[in-house]
Amino acid sequence: MAGTASTYDKALSDFRELDRKIRRYYEAVSLLSWDMRTGAPRKGLDVRSETVGMLSSEAFQLATSPLAGELLEQLEEKEAFNQLGEIDRKLVLESRKNYDRSVKIPPKLYEEYVVLTSQSESAWEEARKNNDFAAFQGYLDRVIGYTNQFIDLWGPKETRYDTLLDEYEPDMTVAELDGIFSSLRGELVPLAAAIAASPNKPSRSFLEGHFDREKQKEFSRYMLGQLGFDFEAGRIDESAHPFQTTINLKDVRITTRYLADDLTSALFGTIHEAGHALYEQNVSPELAGTSLCSGTSMGIHESQSRFWENTIGRSRPFWQRYYGELQGRFPDQLRISAEDFYRSQNTVQPSLIRIEADELTYNLHIIIRYEIEKMIFNEGAKAADLPAIWNEKYREYLGLTPPTDAVGVMQDVHWSAGLFGYFPSYSLGNMYAAQLSDTMERELPQTWELVAKGELAPIREWMTQRVHQYGKLRTPKEIILGATGKPLDSSHLVKYLRDKYTDIYKL
Amino acid sequence: MAGTASTYDKALSDFRELDRKIRRYYEAVSLLSWDMRTGAPRKGLDVRSETVGMLSSEAFQLATSPLAGELLEQLEEKEAFNQLGEIDRKLVLESRKNYDRSVKIPPKLYEEYVVLTSQSESAWEEARKNNDFAAFQGYLDRVIGYTNQFIDLWGPKETRYDTLLDEYEPDMTVAELDGIFSSLRGELVPLAAAIAASPNKPSRSFLEGHFDREKQKEFSRYMLGQLGFDFEAGRIDESAHPFQTTINLKDVRITTRYLADDLTSALFGTIHEAGHALYEQNVSPELAGTSLCSGTSMGIHESQSRFWENTIGRSRPFWQRYYGELQGRFPDQLRISAEDFYRSQNTVQPSLIRIEADELTYNLHIIIRYEIEKMIFNEGAKAADLPAIWNEKYREYLGLTPPTDAVGVMQDVHWSAGLFGYFPSYSLGNMYAAQLSDTMERELPQTWELVAKGELAPIREWMTQRVHQYGKLRTPKEIILGATGKPLDSSHLVKYLRDKYTDIYKL
Structure with a gap:
């Protein structure tokens, strides 16, 4: 009725x-x-x-x-x-x-799953420490089993893995992502190899030394101010692992970790989390207090953190402007030029560990995980199969073979916690960031002059206009189409990386 | 059935x-x-x-x-x-x-009251600033009116004011308090006058100067450690007004405020709040997670903060032990002896403002408020009558007449917020502390030697045994009877104050 x-x-x-x-x-x-x-x-x-x-x-x-x-x-x-x-x-x-x-998930089933993933995370932690994949394998199979039950209950989409993808990146499909990732992989594998072969490698040796934590803290706060973080609507604290969290629209918090022997860890960590925070602080007040008042997807969120961390924060103009400020605070340690500092922050080197990877090879780490997750849910791969698959893909895409499972298939917590379909967000973030940046450069032709002058407000405002303000009012696809006039493709990230590293490594 | x-x-x-x-x-x-x-x-x-x-x-x-x-x-x-x-x-x-x-309170009535007290607090703030009692008077009468309605709904006890007292100090009555307060007043008024007349006044002049806030902070933390505050079950932060709050039994927090031109404000503030915190941290784990897991009354709570702040923290043995530690941190400012420091922290001086009062005259400020609250609820005094009553009592008990209502009847926030019956807790705290301390000295004869050696654990444990552990499992009356073998009386506080100040002021 x-x-x-x-x-x-x-x-x-x-x-x-x-x-x-x-x-x-x-x-x-x-x-x-x-x-x-x-x-x-x-x-x-x-x-x-x-x-x-x-x-x-x-x-x-x-x-x-x-x-x-x-x-x-x-x-x-x-x-x-x-x-x-x-x-x-x-x-x-x-x-x-x-x-x-x-x-659609019966409460009892969900409770069992919560208990299982909690045990599975502990088992993973222990197994990784002992480099004992066999001790973790049974848990992983059971987490996969529950996830498969959830897919059945939710109803499989075009492929079973699509159902998982949709949770983190609404409307993203395997069909679309296969195309995007395969062209990205096709370009990045040879580019990474060319860089590895280059004799013109940036030096990082000066980065060793002691860096007073209070001074780092002060510089992080200074940098947040420069980026336009609103301290009256947020705060920065310390924690073992950096994160951003939204309490309410006008209470957006980030954390970082200051290491006395590493200047750049907290610095880029802060800029990264600030990117997430700027997104959350600048959602339209019309959405305040509703469940739409937050970033629209993991991928778009990651585009904001990576845009500020990498596109802006690891650019030459940015350090032309800010290197003096940093050097002034650490004059004894930083006896190099702005250009050498810039180069040091942009080294590319294939490696085994995702979270330590540079902005280029990072994407290959993600593509490997994406391909394996598809094999699990669309082709029935079992936990026992994964170490061999993992090692083969690392050899093929990164030219490296993990010496142990601890630094191979067991390096990430995600699978033990049931987070399948989450990994692609990281690379989607890189691609969204590059595509947005490409449009920004055309609509705001003086982008890099502004960066070189430390006038970052117009850049942040451009992002607010095109991305932040909508919160969850628009889907990721609507955001990227609205902002750039076309659907996501990998070409902008490829062009950005090719241009940048051809210059740095004199390819 | x-x-x-x-x-x-x-x-x-x-x-x-x-x-x-x-x-x-x-x-x-x-x-x-x-x-x-x-x-x-x-x-x-x-x-x-x-x-x-x-x-x-x-x-x-x-x-x-x-x-x-x-x-x-x-x-x-x-x-x-x-x-x-x-x-x-x-x-x-x-x-x-x-x-x-x-x-018993209809929700609608309670909502009206919440709105009224919120408006009334704002009105009080404004009126105090402008020294304009007339602008506040109407609000105060209305808050009194609602409180009277609540008394009717709850049901008046022996007197109407008893109903209010019981909220903050269960089972305390006007009959009992009249006796206690009148004998206390009878002793303290002449004692305060004798002190005022003494030529042997401690000097406080050295207390001026600049005291590095970080060093103060470090000393506050050191002091908390000495008192036995469990940092794994609590923390200390900064806030505009110091307070203690219990998140859960093993998460008990205090705050303090460090002033660069005042060394002792944060110091005694920290010790005071630590007294509250020690109470809350040491409730029996058997009560954890229940609504009995907290201090039993405002008065007993205040006995713990005041015991540590005044009885211990303003004692001669305490500064025999700790003055060197303090002086070591502020050698340029503290060029006086431990004895002079001790004396400086124990000056008695009748004054107009309760929150700035010393531990002796403080009680007279409370007795005045208690007598006025009784007049309001038991004798029908109206807001318009209060300034004259206030000023007359200040003249009589403290020998001072407030030059304005702002530093007179309008100095406290309590009445504007509807907190009637709360003030007596402060003096009850002083009296409970003195009575407990008297028993402790007999049961733990080496009390003051321990203090002089900085061995405070046995003292804290005595309090835990007699007071802390019970939480709300025992009433204030049961606590004090169980610990000291007799009901509360004012003689111990009088003896403590008389002994201490006869010595300091050479009466």
């Missing part, structure tokens, strides 16, 4: 209120979790974890409640839906997607 | 679970509030307040839900209650008290 106009109004206001209430729970959960990672007393952590679990579960129950289902049904009626504004429509669509995804 | 044994078991486990859930909400609320006061970004505070409000309201709704009422009724049945252990019995009694108190 169709409702009346006033039923719809009531449903809409109840629906908004429910969404807002769920967001408030997540605000609390985010802050409690942030606190656990930035200095909560050790002995209180067990109780805290339970409190986080309780509040998350309350939010989950609200989002999957019969009331949520009824309100969605009422608002999805054609007459009601047509009357909704743009934001409310999107809110209904997003909530429906999450609702269906959640209610 | 009486339930069966298994009904009671079910009721008990449901009741415990409900209590635990409410505590988890308060853990979140406490952390969110702590964060707001220690560095949350300014622009995110409005949303944060709403989130705190939402979570508090969820907790309140759980505590006053029909389910809570039903479970209480089941567990209060004689057969069920008799089977309960000590902790569960007390939990039922406490929950019943809070339940009744809460459900």
Whole structure:
């Protein structure tokens, strides 16, 4: 039975209120979790974890409640839906997607899965330490098994792996990604080989030394100010692993880690997290307090962190402007030129470990993982098969063979935690960043002069206009098409890397 | 109809679970509030307040839900209650008290009151700034009016004001407090006058100067360690106004404020808050996660902060031990002896402002407020009457007449916020501390030798044994009787003050 106009109004206001209430729970959960990672007393952590679990579960129950289902049904009626504004429509669509995804998994199955992944992560940690893949293999097979059950419950898309991809990068498909990644791989493998063969290698030796942590801290804050991070709507703290978290639209936090023997780790870490934070701080206030008030996907989010870290932060004009500032703080250690510093931050070297990889070979690490994940879910590869597959691909794409599984197939936590379909986001981020940057250079022809002068506001504003403001109001595909006029392709990243490294390595 | 044994078991486990859930909400609320006061970004505070409000309201709704009422009724049945252990019995009694108190206030009335007190606090702030009592008077009368309605709904005890007292100090009565305060006042007024007349005044002039904030911070942390604050179950931060907050039993936080031109403000502030924290950190783990896991009353809590701040922290043996440590950090500023430092921290001087008062005259400020609060609720005094009453009492007890209402009747925030019955806690704290200390000196005859050696653990452990461990399992009266063998009286505080200041001022 169709409702009346006033039923719809009531449903809409109840629906908004429910969404807002769920967001408030997540605000609390985010802050409690942030606190656990930035200095909560050790002995209180067990109780805290339970409190986080309780509040998350309350939010989950609200989002999957019969009331949520009824309100969605009422608002999805054609007459009601047509009357909704743009934001409310999107809110209904997003909530429906999450609702269906959640209610399709029986609670008991999900609980088993949570317990399993927790055990599996511990097993992975231990197995990696002992370089004992056999001890981890059974867990991995079981995590894969549960993930396959979820795919069945959610309903497989074009391929089974598409169902997983869609969780992190909505509407991304294997068909599309196969094309993009195979052309990217085709270009990068020979380019990496040419770089490896070049005799013109940047020196990194000066990077050794002692770098006062307080001075690093002060420079990180200075840099955040330069990037346009709003300190009245965010803060920076320290944690073992850097991260960005959003408490609310005007409370966006990042962390970094200052190492006394490594100047650039915290520096680029800060710039990277600032990229995420600028995205979150600049979502349109119209979306404040709704579940649309956040980055639209992992890939687009990563495009923002990598744009600032690599495209801008590892560019020559950037260090023409800022090297003096850095050198002024570390005059005894930095006895080299701005140009040599710039080159040192752009070395390319095939390596075994993803998280230590440079911006070029990083993509090959990702493509390997993508291909293996497809084999698991679309071709039935088992955990036992993975070490051999892994090593063969590293030999083929990076010219290296891992001496142990610990630095090979077991290096990442993701699979042990059930995060399948997540890895592609990192390379998508690089490609989105390059494609956005290509358009920006045309629409803002003085881009690099601005960078060289440290006038970064117009660049940030361009990104806010094209990306940040929309939050989840637009899908990744809509964002990239709207901003650049065409769908994602890998050519801009290839061109960016080829131009940059041909120059640096004098290819 | 009486339930069966298994009904009671079910009721008990449901009741415990409900209590635990409410505590988890308060853990979140406490952390969110702590964060707001220690560095949350300014622009995110409005949303944060709403989130705190939402979570508090969820907790309140759980505590006053029909389910809570039903479970209480089941567990209060004689057969069920008799089977309960000590902790569960007390939990039922406490929950019943809070339940009744809460459900007797109609939600609409309470909402009006929350809005009123928020407006009233703002009005007070403005009126105090402009020294314009007339602008505040109407608000104060309305807050008094609502409080009177609450008294009627809760049901007046022996006198109407008793109902308010009981909220902060359970089982404390006007009859008892009148006796205690009148004898205290009778002793302190002439003692303060004798001190004022003494020519032997400690000098405070050396306390001026610049004191590096980082060094102060380091000394505060050192001092916390000496007092036995568990840094793995707590932390110290900075905030505009020092406070202690309990997130959970093993996450107890304090704050302080470091002033570059005042060495002792942060120092004694830290010791004071540490006293509160030691109480909260040392509640018995058996009470963890229940609503009994906190200090039993405002007065007993204040006894712990004041015991460490004044009885120990302003004692001669304490500075015999620690003055060298302090002087070592500020050698240029502290060119005086330990004895002179000790004396400087124990000056007595009648003054107009409560929060700046010394440990002796402080009690007179409290007695004045207590007498006025009684006049309001038991004798119908109106806001318009208060400035004259206030000034007359200050003249009589402290020998001073406030030149303005801003430094007179309007100096405290409490009344504007509806906190009537709260002030006595401060002096109760002083008296409890003195009475506990008197027993401690007899049971632990080497108390002051230990202090002089910096061996504070036995002192802390004595307090844990007699006070801390019980949390809310015992009432204030039970605590003080159990620890000292007699009910509270003012003689120990009088003796402590008389002995100490006769010596210092050579009376």
